[in-house]
Amino acid sequence: MVTNRRARRTVRAVPNGAEPSDASLLARVLAGDETGLAAVYDRYAGLVYGLARRVTRDAYLAQDITQEVFAYFWELPDRVDLTKGTLRSYLAVVAHRRAVDEVRRSERRSRVETTTFTIEVTEGPELEVVDAAACEWRRQHIADVLAKLPEEQRRAVSLAYYEGQTYVQVARTLGIPEGTAKSRLRLALGRLRVLLGDELGAVT
Amino acid sequence: MGAPNLEPDEQAALLALDALEADEQADAELRHGAFPADLSAAVAALADATELPPPAELRGRVLAEAMRRRPPGRPANPPAPCSPQEAFERTVADFAALLADLEADDWDRTAHDDHGTVKDLVAHLVGVERLSVGWLDPEHPSEEGVAVDHLTATRPAIDELHDADPATVAARWERAAWAVAEVARRGDQARPVHFHDLIGDVDTLLVMRTFELWAHGMDIALATDRPLPALDDERMAMMSGRLMAAVPLALAFRGTPVPDARVRFVLTGAAGGTYDVPLGAADVDTPFALTLVTDAVALCRVAARRLPAAALPFAADGDGALADAVLAAVDAFARD
Numbered sequence: 001m002v003t004n005r006r007a008r009r010t011v012r013a014v015p016n017g018a019e020p021s022d023a024s025l026l027a028r029v030l031a032g033d034e035t036g037l038a039a040v041y042d043r044y045a046g047l048v049y050g051l052a053r054r055v056t057r058d059a060y061l062a063q064d065i066t067q068e069v070f071a072y073f074w075e076l077p078d079r080v081d082l083t084k085g086t087l088r089s090y091l092a093v094v095a096h097r098r099a100v101d102e103v104r105r106s107e108r109r110s111r112v113e114t115t116t117f118t119i120e121v122t123e124g125p126e127l128e129v130v131d132a133a134a135c136e137w138r139r140q141h142i143a144d145v146l147a148k149l150p151e152e153q154r155r156a157v158s159l160a161y162y163e164g165q166t167y168v169q170v171a172r173t174l175g176i177p178e179g180t181a182k183s184r185l186r187l188a189l190g191r192l193r194v195l196l197g198d199e200l201g202a203v204t
Numbered sequence: 205m206g207a208p209n210l211e212p213d214e215q216a217a218l219l220a221l222d223a224l225e226a227d228e229q230a231d232a233e234l235r236h237g238a239f240p241a242d243l244s245a246a247v248a249a250l251a252d253a254t255e256l257p258p259p260a261e262l263r264g265r266v267l268a269e270a271m272r273r274r275p276p277g278r279p280a281n282p283p284a285p286c287s288p289q290e291a292f293e294r295t296v297a298d299f300a301a302l303l304a305d306l307e308a309d310d311w312d313r314t315a316h317d318d319h320g321t322v323k324d325l326v327a328h329l330v331g332v333e334r335l336s337v338g339w340l341d342p343e344h345p346s347e348e349g350v351a352v353d354h355l356t357a358t359r360p361a362i363d364e365l366h367d368a369d370p371a372t373v374a375a376r377w378e379r380a381a382w383a384v385a386e387v388a389r390r391g392d393q394a395r396p397v398h399f400h401d402l403i404g405d406v407d408t409l410l411v412m413r414t415f416e417l418w419a420h421g422m423d424i425a426l427a428t429d430r431p432l433p434a435l436d437d438e439r440m441a442m443m444s445g446r447l448m449a450a451v452p453l454a455l456a457f458r459g460t461p462v463p464d465a466r467v468r469f470v471l472t473g474a475a476g477g478t479y480d481v482p483l484g485a486a487d488v489d490t491p492f493a494l495t496l497v498t499d500a501v502a503l504c505r506v507a508a509r510r511l512p513a514a515a516l517p518f519a520a521d522g523d524g525a526l527a528d529a530v531l532a533a534v535d536a537f538a539r540d
Contacts, residue, residue, distance in 0.1 A: 020497075024519060027472035028497060034276035035495065036470070038267060045263070050256030059259075066258055067266045074270035077280050085245060092251035138252035146253070161250050193246035 022087040029077045037074050044088060045070070046135060048095040055099035055164045056106075065098045100164035145195045153188035160185055277478045286438035288410035288446075289388060295417045296381040298433060302421055303374040306428060311370040315420075315427035318355055318540060319362075322424050326373050327365040329420060331358025333380030336413060339399045340387045340406060354400055354539040384413065400539060411446045412537060414439065419508040419538070434501075440475030444500040447507050447534065448479035454536035455483065460529050465493030467530060471500035494522035496530065506531065509538045 020028075020039065028036025048069050053062035069091060073080070080090050146154055152174075159165045159173055171181035274280070286294075303326065311323040319325040335357055365373050393406045402408075421433040435443075448469055455462050464484035471477055477500070482490060498518035505511035513531040520527040 020519060024497060027476075028470050028478075030280045031470050031472050031476040032274070032276055032278045032280070032478040033468070033470040033495075033497075034267065034271060035468075037270055038263075041263060041266060045258050045266075046255045047251055049258035049262070050254040051251040053256060054254040063258065063262050063265075066262060067269050070266045071270040071273055075273045075280075085248075089245050089248035092248035096247070096251065135252075135255040139255060142250060142253040146250075157250070161247060162254070189246050192249070196246055196249050 023082055026077060026080055026082060026087060029074060037070065040073070040087070041070055044091050047088065048091055051092060051095045052099045052102075054162050055096065056102050058102075061102050062099075065095060065102060068098055069095045096161070096164075103164040145192065148195055149188055149191055153184050153191065156181060156184040157188045157192070277480070279477045281474070282477070283437035283441045283475060286436075286442045288407040288414065288442065289385070291414045291435075291439045291442055292388070292410040292417075293385050294439060295414045295421075295435065296378070296385065298435070299381070299417045299421055300374075300378045302424060302430075302433065303377070305430075306370070306424075308370070310424075310428040311373075313427040315423045316540070322427055323365075323370055323373055324362055325420055325423060326370075326377050327362040327368075328355075328358045329417070330365060330373065330377045330380050331361030332413075332416065333377065333384050334361060336384045336399070336409060337380070337387050339397050339409065340384065343391075357400070381417075402537065407446075411443060412539070414443060415504070415508045416539065418504075419510050419540070422505075422508075422510050437474045440473075440501055440504060441477065443504055444471050444475055445477065445479070447504060448481060450537065451481050451530060451534065452483055454533040455530065457536045458533045460533050462529070463493055463523075463526065464490060465523070465526070466490045467526065468492050468495040469503075470495065470497040471503060472497065473500045476500040492522065494520060494526045494530075496520050496527050503534065507534045507538060509535045509540065 022040075022043075025036050025040050025043075029040065045066060049062055049066045052065035052069075053059060056062055056065070072094065073091065080087060146157070149157065155174060156170050159170045160167065165173065167181045167185055168178055170185065171178040174181065176184075306322065312321050314320060315322045315325045319328045332354075365376065368376075388406050388410055391406075395405065397404055397406055397409050399409055399412075404412075418433065418435055424430070425432050448471075451467070451469075452462075462483040464486045465482075466486050466488075467481045467483060469479040469481060471479065480488075480492075482488070483493075496518055497520075498516060502511060502516055506513050506516050513534070516531065518527070518531070
C-alpha cells in the first residue's frame with residue numbers, strides 16, 4: 001500500500017453541538033438508532049401534528065396520525081429517498097395522506113349515521129399560534145405565497161389540501177362544475193410550484 | 205419515494221396508475237384526494253402553514269410504538285448472517301479472481317510500502333497462509349511464527365518465490381489460502397489460537413485474515429488502477445460487528461485509558477447497525493459518554509489501515525476526546 005501510514009493515527013476533531021442533517025438522521029434511523037428517530041420527531045412532530053390536526057380538526061385523531069406517521073417512518077425508513085425530495089416533504093405527504101384517509105373514514109361513518117354531508121368551507125390555512133420563530137416564518141411565508149393566488153384557486157387548494165376534499169367535493173362545495181374544480185386545482189398547484197421555486201424538493 | 209415493501213393492494217394501485225397516461229394519472233389522483241406526483245412538493249409546502257406543537261406526552265407514546273414495531277439497534281434491512289468461515293472463503297475467491305484479472309506488467313507495480321510489488325505482496329500472503337495453517341492446525345499446532353513480526357515471519361516465502369513467475373505465485377497463494385479454510389473447519393472452533401502477539405479463536409483469525417485479504421486487494425487495485433474491491437453487505441456487516449465487539453480490547457491493547465462509560469456507534473450504510481459498547485466498568489445502565497456516527501465500510505477501512513482515521517467522516521455527540529481515542533485504536537489488530 002502506498003500511503004503515508006505514519007499519519008494514520010491523527011484524528012480530526014469534530015465540533016460537537018452541530019445540528020445533524022436530515023440525511024444523517026435518516027442514516028441513523030436506518031441503522032436502528034432510536035435517538036435518531038427522537039431527533040426526527042423533535043424536528044418534524046409540529047409539522048405532522050399540525051397538519052393532521054388541521055385536516056381532521058380533531059386533536060385526538062391528530063395524535064394517532066402523528067404516532068402512525070413516525071412509527072411507519074421508523075419501520076420502513078428505506079421508503080425515503082432524499083435524492084427525490086426532503087424528509088420534511090416526505091413526512092408532510094405521508095401525514096396528509098393519513099389525515100385525508102381519516103377524514104374519508106369519518107365521512108363514511110357520518111353518511112351512514114345521518115345521511116347528511118356538510119363540509120365547512122374556510123378561506124385559507126388555519127393561522128395557529130406557533131411559538132417557534134422558524135415555524136412562524138414558514139407559516140407566514142406560505143400564507144404570503146397563497147395570497148398571490150387568485151381567490152378562486154386559493155379556495156380550491158384550501159378545500160382540497162386543508163380539508164382533504166376530492167375535486168368532486170370541491171366542485172360541490174364551491175358550486176362549480178367538476179372540470180372547473182379540477183383545472184383550478186392544477187392551475188393553483190402549478191402556480192404554487194413556480195412561486196416556491198427552489199425551496200421545493202420533489203416527492204413522489 | 206422508493207417503495208420496496210409495498211402492501212399487495214398498494215402495489216396493485218401503483219401498477220394501475222402506471223398504466224395510465226400522465227393526464228389520466230393526475231385525474232385519478234385528484235379524484236381520490238391525492239395530489240399528482242409532479243406537484244406533490246408544492247403541496248407538501250402547504251403543510252408549513254399549519255405547524256403546531258403536539259402535546260408533550262405524545263413524544264413518549266410515539267417512540268414507544270415505533271420501538272414496538274422495530275426494536276432499537278436493529279437495522280431496517282439487515283444483511284443475511286455470514287460466518288467468519290464463509291466471509292474468509294468468499295474473500296479468498298474474490299482475491300483469486302482479482303489475481304486472475306491482472307495483466308503481466310501489473311505484477312511488477314509497487315503495491316505496498318513494506319511488501320513492494322504486487323508479486324511480492326502475494327508472496328507475502330503465501331507466507332501468511334502457511335503461518336495460519338500452522339496456527340490453526342488442531343492436531344499439530346505450531347508455535348513457529350508466534351510472537352514474530354508479521355512482515356518478518358513471511359520473509360522466507362517471499363524469498364522462496366522471488367524468481368517464480370506470477371502464475372506460480374498466484375497458484376501457490378490460492379492453494380495455501382484454501383488450505384487455511386480447510387484446516388479452520390476442523391476441530392473445536394472455540395479452541396484458542398495464538399498468532400503473532402495475539403490470542404483469539406478460529407473465528408478471530410478468520411476475521412483478521414478476511415480484513416487482510418480485503419486490505420491487500422485494495423492495495424493491488426490502487427496499484428493497478430482498478431476499482432477498490434467491495435465486499436458484500438453480509439461480510440461487511442459481520443466484520444463491522446466483530447470490530448465493534450473488539451473496541452474495548454483494542455483500547456486496552458493500545459493502553460488507552462478509558463472512562464467507565466458507554467459508547468454508541470451508529471454505523472451507517474447497507475452493512476450498518478447500532479452498537480452500544482461498554483468501556484471500563486460500564487454496564488447497560490451506564491450513561492452514554494459518546495455517540496459516534498460514521499459509515500460502516502469506511503470505519504472498517506480505518507480498522508484495516510486503508511483509510512487514515514483523520515480522513516474518516518464522522519459525527520460525534522459527546523466526549524470528543526474519547527471519540528479521537530476510539531478512532532485511533534480501531535486499527536490496533538491490523539497486521540500489514
